[in-house]
Amino acid sequence: MIQLFKMAFRDLGRNRRRSFFSALALGMGLALLLLMAAVISGEVRDSMDLSIRLQSGHLQVRSKTFDQEKNSLAREDLVAAPEQLAAQIAALEPVQAATPRLFASGIVTAGEDTAGVSIMGIDPASEANAPYSGGLVDGSYLTAGDREGVLMGKSLAEKLNLQAGDQILLLVNTANGDVDEQPFVIRGTFATGSPFYDQSTLLMPLAKAQTITRAEGYASTVFVLLKDTQQTETVAAALQSGQYEVVPWQEMNALLTQVQDMSSSFMVVIYLIVLGITATVIINTLVMAVFERTREIGILAAMGMRPGRIMAMFFTESALLTVGGIIIGLILGGLMVAYATNVGFYIGNYGIEGFLLRDRIYAHLTATDAISLIITAFVVSLLAALYPAILAARLEPVEALHSGN
Numbered sequence: 564m565i566q567l568f569k570m571a572f573r574d575l576g577r578n579r580r581r582s583f584f585s586a587l588a589l590g591m592g593l594a595l596l597l598l599m600a601a602v603i604s605g606e607v608r609d610s611m612d613l614s615i616r617l618q619s620g621h622l623q624v625r626s627k628t629f630d631q632e633k634n635s636l637a638r639e640d641l642v643a644a645p646e647q648l649a650a651q652i653a654a655l656e657p658v659q660a661a662t663p664r665l666f667a668s669g670i671v672t673a674g675e676d677t678a679g680v681s682i683m684g685i686d687p688a689s690e691a692n693a694p695y696s697g698g699l700v701d702g703s704y705l706t707a708g709d710r711e712g713v714l715m716g717k718s719l720a721e722k723l724n725l726q727a728g729d730q731i732l733l734l735v736n737t738a739n740g741d742v743d744e745q746p747f748v749i750r751g752t753f754a755t756g757s758p759f760y761d762q763s764t765l766l767m768p769l770a771k772a773q774t775i776t777r778a779e780g781y782a783s784t785v786f787v788l789l790k791d792t793q794q795t796e797t798v799a800a801a802l803q804s805g806q807y808e809v810v811p812w813q814e815m816n817a818l819l820t821q822v823q824d825m826s827s828s829f830m831v832v833i834y835l836i837v838l839g840i841t842a843t844v845i846i847n848t849l850v851m852a853v854f855e856r857t858r859e860i861g862i863l864a865a866m867g868m869r870p871g872r873i874m875a876m877f878f879t880e881s882a883l884l885t886v887g888g889i890i891i892g893l894i895l896g897g898l899m900v901a902y903a904t905n906v907g908f909y910i911g912n913y914g915i916e917g918f919l920l921r922d923r924i925y926a927h928l929t930a931t932d933a934i935s936l937i938i939t940a941f942v943v944s945l946l947a948a949l950y951p952a953i954l955a956a957r958l959e960p961v962e963a964l965h966s967g968n
Contacts (some may be wrong), residue, residue: 584957586891589845597928603830604927611819613755614919618760622809626958627807638781642781642782655801657794665782669765672731695943705768709768720752743775754783782964843947892940898919909922
């Protein structure tokens with residue numbers, strides 16, 4: 564085995580430039596795949612985190628007839644006595660926070676500008692509202708007894724040329740089918756990291772939201788955050804009752820879960836395409852080596868070297884090229900992933916309902932992705948050496964000795 568490695572090093576060293584660029588091609592392919600895997604993983608991870616913290620929570624307890632897309636305010640679609648129910652849920656050990664929320668649709672008017680908004684009544688003191696209190700960029704936060712103030716997403720405020728302290732006119736759909744119109748003052752603006760979410764979200768204290776929508780004593784849902792996501796099914800089972808349904812985050816983020824599954828399948832195809840292209844470089848390098856060393860291979864065969872050992876020699880060369888390429892790929896890929904992890908890529912205001920995105924994508928490379936890519940690259944490169952190795956092993960010693968090489 565040691566002799567094979569010595570021979571492989573010597574043979575690759577005969578044309579160092581070609582060997583280097585072959586390893587470099589593999590390294591660049593591996594680096595690109597590491598970056599792609601990290602970016603996709605980071606994007607899905609961030610989107611899931613945003614969706615859970617801002618929209619779905621880990622669980623929601625709500626009426627069996629509630630349809631969030633319609634923001635229904637009918638009594639049969641709402642949760643009665645939501646504060647008491649939230650307190651009971653919050654008392655469970657796995658629960659980090661449980662808070663009632665009321666959803667409604669409305670229209671904001673500021674001068675000649677108008678915009679449709681999703682109104683959310685919240686308990687300002689709840690820990691579940693940390694993305695809003697912690698994301699405050701201007702003005703002050705809400706208090707539970709505030710009857711005239713609202714919080715507005717930064718993107719929405721910029722769209723309407725508003726800032727903290729400005730007054731707006733808000734039209735809100737009510738539970739009895741009417742429209743109520745009241746003036747409010749923007750107490751502050753917040754940025755959650757998702758401009759798409761911020762440009763359509765308006766927050767007000769739960770008590771005021773219940774009053775203006777004529778839904779006193781009711782809420783659309785009880786929003787639940789857990790200390791450990793893995794406890795979702797256990798807590799959901801404990802909360803099941805005949806009166807309300809308990810909806811886990813997987814069901815509320817079905818689109819995101821499907822995208823995650825599809826991206827995994829898509830990346831496998833990309834892996835094989837990129838590694839297949841780089842493998843052709845290794846095939847070309849080894850085939851050229853066979854033609855250049857035909858006479859030498861004939862001599863080795865004439866001296867008694869078996870075809871299997873000749874094949875092993877070329878597999879060893881391929882393995883050395885692959886190891887060199889993997890090292891280069893890890894260095895280049897590591898630098899690119901480090902940049903994408905810490906700095907990220909700005910994408911602006913993108914997102915759809917059920918799939919929130921930050922304005923900047925950050926990479927997240929998992930050990931599983933890195934190891935699987937390295938193993939795949941190594942296997943594909945070894946398979947690439949199969950044809951050159953068979954070609955060399957099948958050379959007839961007599962014909963090879965008479966070769967001009």
